[in-house]
Amino acid sequence: MQIRPTIVDIARELNLHPSTVSRALTGQGRVGEATKDLVFKKAVELGYNCNQVASSLRKGITDTVGMVVPLINRLFFSNVISGAESVLNPAGYNLVVCQTHDRKEDETRVIRNLLRNQVAGMIVSHSLETTNPELLQTVASNGVALVQFDRAFEDLTGTCVVNDNFGGAYAATKHLLENGYTRIGHLGGEFNANVYADRLAGYKKALEEAGIEYDESIIFDHSISRDKGFYNMAKALEKKCDALYCAGDYAALGVMEYARHNNIRIPEDFGVVGTANEIFAELINPSLTSVEQNARDIGILAAEAFLSMREDKAPVKKKIVVPMKLIVRGSAKRN
Amino acid sequence: MQIRPTIVDIARELNLHPSTVSRALTGQGRVGEATKDLVFKKAVELGYNCNQVASSLRKGITDTVGMVVPLINRLFFSNVISGAESVLNPAGYNLVVCQTHDRKEDETRVIRNLLRNQVAGMIVSHSLETTNPELLQTVASNGVALVQFDRAFEDLTGTCVVNDNFGGAYAATKHLLENGYTRIGHLGGEFNANVYADRLAGYKKALEEAGIEYDESIIFDHSISRDKGFYNMAKALEKKCDALYCAGDYAALGVMEYARHNNIRIPEDFGVVGTANEIFAELINPSLTSVEQNARDIGILAAEAFLSMREDKAPVKKKIVVPMKLIVRGSAKRN
DNA sequence: GCAAGTTGCGCAAACGTTTGTATTTTTGCG
DNA sequence: CGCAAAAATACAAACGTTTGCGCAACTTGC
Numbered sequence: 001m002q003i004r005p006t007i008v009d010i011a012r013e014l015n016l017h018p019s020t021v022s023r024a025l026t027g028q029g030r031v032g033e034a035t036k037d038l039v040f041k042k043a044v045e046l047g048y049n050c051n052q053v054a055s056s057l058r059k060g061i062t063d064t065v066g067m068v069v070p071l072i073n074r075l076f077f078s079n080v081i082s083g084a085e086s087v088l089n090p091a092g093y094n095l096v097v098c099q100t101h102d103r104k105e106d107e108t109r110v111i112r113n114l115l116r117n118q119v120a121g122m123i124v125s126h127s128l129e130t131t132n133p134e135l136l137q138t139v140a141s142n143g144v145a146l147v148q149f150d151r152a153f154e155d156l157t158g159t160c161v162v163n164d165n166f167g168g169a170y171a172a173t174k175h176l177l178e179n180g181y182t183r184i185g186h187l188g189g190e191f192n193a194n195v196y197a198d199r200l201a202g203y204k205k206a207l208e209e210a211g212i213e214y215d216e217s218i219i220f221d222h223s224i225s226r227d228k229g230f231y232n233m234a235k236a237l238e239k240k241c242d243a244l245y246c247a248g249d250y251a252a253l254g255v256m257e258y259a260r261h262n263n264i265r266i267p268e269d270f271g272v273v274g275t276a277n278e279i280f281a282e283l284i285n286p287s288l289t290s291v292e293q294n295a296r297d298i299g300i301l302a303a304e305a306f307l308s309m310r311e312d313k314a315p316v317k318k319k320i321v322v323p324m325k326l327i328v329r330g331s332a333k334r335n
Numbered sequence: 336m337q338i339r340p341t342i343v344d345i346a347r348e349l350n351l352h353p354s355t356v357s358r359a360l361t362g363q364g365r366v367g368e369a370t371k372d373l374v375f376k377k378a379v380e381l382g383y384n385c386n387q388v389a390s391s392l393r394k395g396i397t398d399t400v401g402m403v404v405p406l407i408n409r410l411f412f413s414n415v416i417s418g419a420e421s422v423l424n425p426a427g428y429n430l431v432v433c434q435t436h437d438r439k440e441d442e443t444r445v446i447r448n449l450l451r452n453q454v455a456g457m458i459v460s461h462s463l464e465t466t467n468p469e470l471l472q473t474v475a476s477n478g479v480a481l482v483q484f485d486r487a488f489e490d491l492t493g494t495c496v497v498n499d500n501f502g503g504a505y506a507a508t509k510h511l512l513e514n515g516y517t518r519i520g521h522l523g524g525e526f527n528a529n530v531y532a533d534r535l536a537g538y539k540k541a542l543e544e545a546g547i548e549y550d551e552s553i554i555f556d557h558s559i560s561r562d563k564g565f566y567n568m569a570k571a572l573e574k575k576c577d578a579l580y581c582a583g584d585y586a587a588l589g590v591m592e593y594a595r596h597n598n599i600r601i602p603e604d605f606g607v608v609g610t611a612n613e614i615f616a617e618l619i620n621p622s623l624t625s626v627e628q629n630a631r632d633i634g635i636l637a638a639e640a641f642l643s644m645r646e647d648k649a650p651v652k653k654k655i656v657v658p659m660k661l662i663v664r665g666s667a668k669r670n
Numbered sequence: 671g672c673a674a675g676t677t678g679c680g681c682a683a684a685c686g687t688t689t690g691t692a693t694t695t696t697t698g699c700g
Numbered sequence: 701c702g703c704a705a706a707a708a709t710a711c712a713a714a715c716g717t718t719t720g721c722g723c724a725a726c727t728t729g730c
Contacts, residue, residue, distance in 0.1 A: 004477070006716055017680045022718060029719080032678055052451045053392045054716035057685050062388060064431070072420060073631075078413035085407060085434055089445065094452065096399070097432045099420055110424065116387045117429065142339070253618070280615040283588070296408075341686055352710045357688060364689080367708055389686035392715050676727070684718085696707065 005046040013046075014038055025050065056118065064094045065145075065306060066114035068124040070102045075278060076295045077125070080149065083299025084123060091307060093120070104129035111135055121145035121306045126153070128190055145309040147302045151193055154319060159305040161298050161320045165195055168291040168324030169202030172245050172273040175289065175326060177210050179334040181243035181271045185218035185236045187229060187251045196221075199247045199275065223247075229254025237264075243271035243332065249278040249290055256284070256331070271332035286330035294322050340381040348381075349373055360385065391453065399429045400480075400641060401449035403459040405437045410613060411630045412460070415484065418634025419458060426642060428455070439464035446470055456480035456641045461488070463525055480644040482637045486528055489654060494640040496633050496655045500530055503626040503659030504537030507580050507608040510624065510661055512545050514669040516578035516606045520553035520571045522564060522586045531556075534582045534610065558582075564589025572599075578606035578667065584613040587623055591666070606667035621665035629657050 007021040014021070016035065023029040024039035031039075042048075056062040065088060069077040085095050096119065098110035107127045114122060121144055124136065133153035140146040146158035154160055176184050186203050189196035204214055218239050220232045229251030236244055246252040252274030259266050266272060266286055274281065274290040281288040301320055309316060342356040349356070351370065358364040359374035366374075377383075391397040400423060404412040420430050431454070433445035442462045449457060456479055459471065468488035475481040481493035489495055511519050521538050524531035539549055553574050555567045564586030571579055581587040587609030594601050601607060601621055609616065609625040616623040636655055644651060 008716075018716085019681080019718075020679055022716095023679085026718085030677055030679080035678080049447070049451050051392075051453060051716055053388055053397060053453050054685090055718075057386075057388045057392050057687090058716080058718045060685065071417065073410070073413040073417040075408070075410070075413075078408040078410075078416075081413075081432065082406065082408040082434065085432065086436075089433060089448075094431045094448065095433075096429045097416065097420065098424060098430075099417060101421075112384070113424075113429065116385050118386060118388050279613075280618045283615045283619050285620050343686075353686085354688075354711075355709055357686095358709090361688085365707060365709085370708080386686050389715090390688075392717090393686080393688045395715065672730095674728085677725080679722105679724090681720105681722085683720095685716105688714085690713090691711085693710070694708080696705105698705080699703095700701105 004051075005048045006051065007048070009046060010039060010042050010048060014042055060118075061120055062118050063092055064096055064117060064119045065121040065123060066110075066117075066119045067095050067097045068100060068107065068110055068114070068122060068126075069097070070100050070125065070127055072097060072099050076150075076276065076293055079295030080125075080299035080302070083296040084303040085299075087300050087303035087307070091303075100127040102127045102129060108135060111139060115139065115142065115144070119144060120310060121147065123147045123149065123302045123306060125150045128193060131192065145306050147305050147309070149298050149302045151195055154194070157317055159302075159309065159316060159318045159320065161302045161305060161322065162194070163293055163298070164321050164323050165198035166202040166205070168275065168326070169199040169245065169247075170206045171202075171324070171326040172275070172289075172291050173203045173206035174209075175328065176243045176245060176271050176273060176332055177206065177212075179267070179271060179332050181332070181334075182212070183218070183239075183241050184212075184243040184245060184271075185220070185239065185241040187220050187223040187232055187244055187246040187248075187255070189222065189224045189247050191221050196247055203245055224251045226250045226254040226257075230258045233258035242269070244273075246272065246274045249274035249276045249281055249288060252288055252290070252331070253280070253284070256286075256288070267330060267332050267334055271334070273326075273332050277327050281327070282329060288331045289329045289333070290327050292325045292327050294324070297322055339386075340383050341386065342383070344381060345374060345377050345383060349377055395453075396455055397453050398427055399431055399452060399454045400456040400458060401445075401452075401454045402430050402432045403435060403442065403445055403449075403457060403461075404432070405435050405460065405462055407432060407434050411485075411611060411628055414630030415460075415634035415637070418631035419638040420634075422635050422638035422642070426638075435462040437462045437464060443470060446474060450474065450477065450479070454479060455645060456482065458482045458484065458637045458641060460485045463528060466527065480641050482640050482644070484633050484637045486530055489529070492652055494637075494644065494651060494653045494655065496637045496640060496657065497529070498628055498633070499656050499658050500533035501537040501540070503610065503661070504534040504580065504582075505541045506537075506659070506661040507610070507624075507626050508538045508541035509545075510663065511578045511580060511606050511608060511667055512541065512547075514602070514606060514667050516667070516669075517547070518553070518574075518576050519547075519578040519580060519606075520555070520574065520576040522555050522558040522567055522579055522581040522583075522590070524557065524559045524582050526556050531582055538580055559586045561585045561589040561592075565593045568593035577604070579608075581607065581609045584609035584611045584616055584623060584625055587625070587666070588615070588619070591619065591621075591623070602665060602667050602669055606669070608661075608667050612662050616662070617664060623666045624664045624668070625662050627660045627662050629659070632657055 011018040024031045024036045100107040140157040149161040152160040233255040277290040277292040346353040359366045359371045435442040475492040484496040487495040568590040612625040612627040
């Protein structure tokens with residue numbers, strides 16, 4: 001464990017003042033070309049590495065942005081993280097990733113922690129337990145650039161990046177209608193969350209346009225898991241459904257499993273459309289038609305939004321809507 | 336954007352010295368119970384939040400650990416990250432996640448960056464392009480706790496956490512043998528990387544024990560993608576193979592696709608075993624027998640290794656081997 | 671040839687905390 | 701009550717950088 005050299009060491013060796021060395025290295029302020037060269041040479045000679053911690057303290061701001069997600073290893077979120085990282089890291093920012101396990105308590109802990117670390121910004125998809133944006137508002141008003149994505153409180157300062165869940169659900173439902181299904185149910189999530197509320201609304205709109213009356217008895221909430229899909233498929237059949245639009249692919253998977261076990265043919269007898277376009281959607285049989293979530297794009301857009309907030313330093317309030325694309329496969333194709 | 340209060344503000348309001356406030360808040364050193372209470376009360380009253388940056392500068396070490404992976408959104412890695420985060424965050428550490436895209440250049444950039452940020456440790460799975468552990472050795476000898484996982488240079492200072500790739504491949508190959516397949520080929524990865532070299536070795540060992548001669552003409556390298564699986568399945572058939580052990584599930588998927596297109600029945604005519612136990616393995620038809628990579632465990636173990644290195648501060652050199660489990664499904668079951 | 675401007679660099683304070691040492695206050699006990 | 705020991709607090713320096721200010725030296729223009 002060697003001792004790491006500082007600008008003071010460089011300054012001493014070159015008979016310069018530390019401030020001059022600093023200016024030479026950062027390129028801020030006036031320094032002669034000749035001395036600039038000397039400093040650079042000496043820096044590599046000594047193996048100098050700038051101490052970002054000291055720099056951050058002095059500058060009052062770090063080059064870190066916090067990323068707060070429910071669960072890192074959910075494909076959607078890991079794609080968002082990956083996208084954001086690939087923008088932020090080359091731009092000189094570090095991404096600190098924290099997971100909330102969808103618990104308010106963990107969320108509070110990690111956000112406090114990020115604040116202590118003086119992050120320049122946060123990119124957040126809040127936990128399902130969070131119904132009150134108070135803490136996030138504190139973040140924003142503390143001069144920390146706030147970008148929310150996917151699950152978002154839209155009236156907070158800062159930028160939101162969300163999918164067009166309404167449009168995606170609308171397209172999915174319309175696809176089912178176009179394929180001749182007439183009694184279409186919906187497996188949804190937590191309808192308090194904007195994501196699922198919007199999907200429900202898109203579903204409703206498509207039915208309305210087709211002149212089909214909305215029937216609450218074939219709407220199932222908290223139903224995005226595989227188990228719930230399986231379980232609620234039975235209920236949907238009791239209610240004479242001939243198709244389901246699912247707010248998640250795992251639910252659609254459960255639906256298809258129930259169908260197989262009960263000799264219901266998909267898509268001939270029953271139509272299914274999922275949401276998220278998980279990897280397995282194209283691999284199962286029949287392949288699953290699904291609404292694509294543009295996870296990576298969302299990460300990139302969120303990171304870019306952060307960068308532009310840093311630049312103009314104005315407390316913006318903006319909403320970016322990313323279109324969702326229906327990936328048509330076999331699970332709801334009858335003509 | 337309000338101004339954040341510091342310990343100096345608290346000290347001023349209570350007519351104390353900042354150092355006393357610091358000791359009260361951190362619990363280090365002797366402070367009267369009464370004043371300790373006063374300080375805590377005032378701290379919440381003012382909404383005080385410790386400035387970790389200043390603290391880190393003074394202490395010469397941060398509470399950050401860097402995580403360097405090829406690609407964040409690959410399921411294996413996101414699981415490792417998630418596991419590591421769930422240990423480190425509650426322990427008071429932050430996880431900075433960086434991806435190398437399997438490029439040496441990116442790896443060098445992110446590691447330098449982490450060093451500048453004075454991280455307390457790094458948890459690294461090096462890029463495929465990295466053949467020379469020089470930079471990582473520098474990291475370790477700079478007093479940064481180094482934990483390598485999955486892909487690892489074993490002679491470096493620090494801890495390695497790796498799967499028992501040898502054992503996993505051995506079990507997979509043996510499973511094929513036990514099901515009566517006799518001419519078993521291997522779709523491997525980059526044989527320079529320890530991961531793939533070990534899998535090849537385990538495969539060889541199982542054949543050897545069964546008295547089957549090793550035939551290099553049915554070993555395919557750089558073959559862990561779906562396309563390569565599809566492509567090399569054709570070659571394997573030309574060479575009269577009746578089974579393949581694949582070092583990745585995507586390759587196995589390609590193999591199965593080729594089989595379907597050519598009316599080769601799995602498992603009756605041809606056996607396949609994959610590696611990684613990706614989500615789709617149980618969802619496809621027939622379901623894919625696969626060797627499980629304990630990604631989450633690896634993350635947890637790596638994080639714990641880091642924590643214990645921090646505690647004893649001794650430059651350990653240790654190797655932790657995580658057993659791999661064969662998940663038996665349908666793709667190689669004949670009896 | 672001299673004022674005005676420009677360039678290169680040194681000086682010192684500051685960012686907010688921690689910590690070794692010094693000083694004051696309190697406590698305990700004979 | 702007095703004195704030593706212990707407890708509580710104050711002081712000041714330090715971590716490594718950045719940055720406003722100022723001064724000298726040099727360049728430019730007329």
